[in-house]
Amino acid sequence: MENIMFKNNSGKVKCLLASLILFYTVQSASALDTIRLVPWGPKLIDFIDLYVGEENGYFKEAGIKIEQLRGAGAGDAVRNIVAGNGDIAMADPLSAFFAIQAGAELEGFYCPYTKNWMTLMVNKTKGIKSPADLRGKTIAINSMGSTTRYYLMVLLGRHGMTESDVTEVATGLDFASSLVSGRADAASAWESMNWGMLVAGGIPKNQVSDFEVWPYADIIPGPNDVYFAKPEWLNKNRVLVQRFIRALEKSKRFVQARPDEAAKIGQRYAIGADSLVRNRAVIDMRVKMQNSGPGVVENGMGWCDVDAISNLANDSFKNGILNKKMNVSKIISNRFIK
Structure with missing residues (x-):
């Protein structure tokens, strides 16, 4: 009789523990702040820092869940942000300038890859x-x-x-x-x-x-990729953005220090990333891009060089690519760079 009661109670305890684990798992997941990130393409090995951040738990440690959406080019990535379908776009400066001259409000706040490739x-x-x-x-x-x-x-x-x-x-x-x-x-x-x-x-x-x-x-030294968001969203989510950047930079340092491991991680996340040789080649390119380019050596990773971007904007206006002059110092900021 006692054995039967023990077994019954044991079963109840196991059910209770399972319920508690599920509850706290759901609570933990719901506690993460979601950032809808729209790069200029699908899940390519080119975005290795995002995959390492997820695989190694850097984003989760920062209380963030990255929802990576697909952009059909940088211009499309920006359009998704303007339409409210995403929070942050990875795009070149011109993609943002075209949207701004059409009436959008955007701010470039971090340059993950500064050398133009x-x-x-x-x-x-x-x-x-x-x-x-x-x-x-x-x-x-x-x-x-x-x-x-x-x-x-x-x-x-x-x-x-x-x-x-x-x-x-x-x-x-x-x-x-x-x-x-x-x-x-x-x-x-x-x-x-x-x-x-x-x-x-x-x-x-x-x-x-x-x-x-x-x-x-x-003719365009860089930066190649800029993170753009609506200023209103950035102002409302200052702390979240700071947490995102710190986690992202932790991922970038891992990629740089352990590129072979990063190449294997890329296999599990990126499309068409079966070849470790190709993964490593792209990673080497990306590491070079994040450590060089205008202003990076002097100011650190993620720096957006306003002068270089201004030259691009002025040249594009002069040649009729843009129909409005851009005040780049009001569009590009480095306010989250320590």
Whole structure:
């Protein structure tokens, strides 16, 4: 009889413990503050700091849950913030400027990757030896609302041309097929995409020598990626943003110190990240980007260089890319940088 009572009580205790564990798990999850983060693309290895922050619990320790949403280019990421579908966008400055000149209120508050890694890959066999030779050519871009398009506009403007002087084709991430098939004569892309095309076999080995890479950094030094949010949201969530940045920087330091481990973490989170060799290559690029670029050495990780961004804005206005002058010192802040 006592054994039966003990078993019954034991079962009740186990049920009670299970209920308590579930309760506290739910309570713990609900206690996290959610940040809806919209990068310029899907879950690529390029956003390795976000995955390490989640895997190692840095965001959770800071009381944060990151909800990573997908942007179809930087311009689309910004549009999601303006529409209220996200809290923070990762985008290039021009994407924000286009939204601001249309009436949006945005503030760039942190630059996770400051060195510009955007490029134009040209097919030399199509007679392209200088920017002037782009006239009349077809150029692949990620989307019509992407950095790949906007930086191409800057390059064209610098050499007396506009988009009407070229044909743009939106290919998504599949730049290689357009180049190999001859559908495009050049591709406005970025370094990790170039690695996939020139090193990993996206472009056949016997054709690799046909292509040349022109870095946009020669005319746009950076920053490449800026975190933008509505000023109202930032003012309301100052402490949350500070916690986010501290956790993010902890993740960035881990990626830099232990890149091979980060590459394995990337396999579990990013799409198309099966190759540790490619993951490590992209991570090396990203580490370089977060430690170099205008103002970073002097002011630290995450610094947004107002002078460099102002030069981009002024140049874009002069060449007709922007139809309004931008007061960059009122758009870009470093108020969360210690």
